[in-house]
Amino acid sequence: xxxxxxxxxxxxxxxxxxxxxxxxxxxxxxxxxxxxxxxxxxxxxxxxxxxxxxxxxxxxxxxxxxxxxxxxxxxxxxxxxxxxxxxxxxxxxxxxxxxxxxxxxxxxxxxxxxxxxxxxxxxxxxxxxxxxxxxxxxxxxxxxxxxxxxxxxxxxxxxxxxxxxxxxxxxxxxxxxxxxxxxxxxxxxxxxxxxxxxxxxxxxxxxxxxxxxxxxxxxxxxxxxxxxxxxxxxxxxxxxxxxxxxxxxxxxxxxxxxxxxxxxxxxxxxxxxxxxxxxxxxxxxxxxxxxxxxxxxxxxxxxxxxxxxxxxxxxxxxxxxxxxxxxxxxxxxxxxxxxxx
Numbered sequence: 001x002x003x004x005x006x007x008x009x010x011x012x013x014x015x016x017x018x019x020x021x022x023x024x025x026x027x028x029x030x031x032x033x034x035x036x037x038x039x040x041x042x043x044x045x046x047x048x049x050x051x052x053x054x055x056x057x058x059x060x061x062x063x064x065x066x067x068x069x070x071x072x073x074x075x076x077x078x079x080x081x082x083x084x085x086x087x088x089x090x091x092x093x094x095x096x097x098x099x100x101x102x103x104x105x106x107x108x109x110x111x112x113x114x115x116x117x118x119x120x121x122x123x124x125x126x127x128x129x130x131x132x133x134x135x136x137x138x139x140x141x142x143x144x145x146x147x148x149x150x151x152x153x154x155x156x157x158x159x160x161x162x163x164x165x166x167x168x169x170x171x172x173x174x175x176x177x178x179x180x181x182x183x184x185x186x187x188x189x190x191x192x193x194x195x196x197x198x199x200x201x202x203x204x205x206x207x208x209x210x211x212x213x214x215x216x217x218x219x220x221x222x223x224x225x226x227x228x229x230x231x232x233x234x235x236x237x238x239x240x241x242x243x244x245x246x247x248x249x250x251x252x253x254x255x256x257x258x259x260x261x262x263x264x265x266x267x268x269x270x271x272x273x274x275x276x277x278x279x280x281x282x283x284x285x286x287x288x289x290x291x292x293x294x295x296x297x298x299x300x301x302x303x304x305x306x307x308x309x310x311x312x313x314x315x316x317x318x319x320x321x322x323x324x325x326x327x328x329x330x331x332x333x334x335x336x337x338x339x340x341x
Contacts, residue, residue, distance in 0.1 A: 022073075027085060027128060028092050039085060039128035043072035046108065046123065051115045065118040068097060070127045072110045075102050076141065078129070084114065087126045094120040139169035146178060155182055166198075173202040174211055180218045193222045200248075213259070216252035220245060220265045227272060235274055245269040260291035264298060271301055278305055296326045303335045312339040 026036040051066040068086070072078070080102065086095040097116035105111050146161035159182060165175040176199035183192035196219045199206075206212045223245035227238050249266035256262055267284030270277040282305050285298040292298075299322040307315035316339050322332040 025087070025091055025126075025128065027087060028090075030092070036091075037130070039087075039130060041126050041128050042078065042084070043070045043112070043127050045069070045086065045121060045125045045127060046071045046111075048118055048121060048123065065121065066115060068095075068114050068116070068118050068121065070112050070114070071108050072102075072112055072127075075104075075110050075112075078102060078112065082129065084112075085128050085130075086118070086121050087128055088120075088122075094125070139165040139172045139175070142168065143172065143175050143178070146175065150178065150182070158182065170198070171202040171205050173199040173206045173215070174208075176202070177211060177215050177218065180222075181214070184218065184221060189222050189225055192218070193226075196222060209256075213252075213256055216248060216256075216262065219248045220252070220262075223248070224265065224268070227269070239274050242269050242273050246273075258291060260288045260295060263287045263291065264295065267298065267301065271305070278309065281305060294325055296322045296329060296332075299325075300329060300331045300335075303332060307335055307339070315339060 023041040025039050025041060027039040028036045045068055047069045048065045049067045049069070050064055070084075078099065080099050082099045084097055084099060085093045086097070088094050095116055095118050097114035097118075100113050100115060102110065102112045142161045142165035146158045146165065149155075149161060150158035159179065162175040162179050162182075165172050166179075176195045180192045180195035180199065183189070183195060196215065199215050200219060203212065203215060206215065223241045226241040227245060246266065246269045249262060249269055252262045253259065253266055263284050267281045267288065270281035270284060282302060285302045285305075288295050288298040289302075299318045303315045303318035303322065306312075306318065315335055319332040319335040322329050323336070326332070
């Protein structure tokens, strides 16, 4: 879901320096640990001290080296609450801590403060962040920049930023989704489907239900176009698009049972299948009318289904309902004409 907070996005667009530019290293918990894991250097220790304690008695017991101050080049991708690691000259982790504050100093630039056990820490030791967390935040920043440019009508720049987010984190489904919708708007359906398919494979990483719903709707739109609008004589391709559409639409209605649009899409896939599933189509259209009683297209398709299966009374019933809402509906009028004459 696009939530553009102008101040945040503006800052994300114009910050100097990026996480990609920071040095990457392999960190180890012990000298015998293999293969280690990747970290991103974000700064160096400039001072060690005692944590401030409000209680006087506890203050007397406060130990040295329980507070660390770290100088960082910039604060991009860093927030209070982030976990960081202090490394010695062998890349061994000698301490880990949580960021408490990040401030800007005229003399030293950006400084962050954290509390913990720093007995094995010395001044000038490097401080690192786990690369997955760092890169995930950088992907978010590129996504925010993409949203900013897209909202301001610069689609080309938006595509560049979304692709940067994906290059940092290929499982950042939200950026794939946004690319999919850009390609949809441009009528580049194959590119849109590729983007949506990548987002679908990473859907377990989507936390916002609105983003997930947009993903399902995007896939359904492409599959519907390939099945109904694309001029194809290859019935296998049409059938494959419909079957994929059914699969996604069924999954979608299980997650969003109150979406009449999803049920309509599911019903239409069943209805248009070269191997029709008329009962499933009927049930889907009935569900649409339960959720949206004035949905004319569902009434028309139900009318055609009942007419197909030799039930003219029900066919005319739904045709009349459709005409009462849409008096010039040709398909509904054809059903009435055939059964009344």
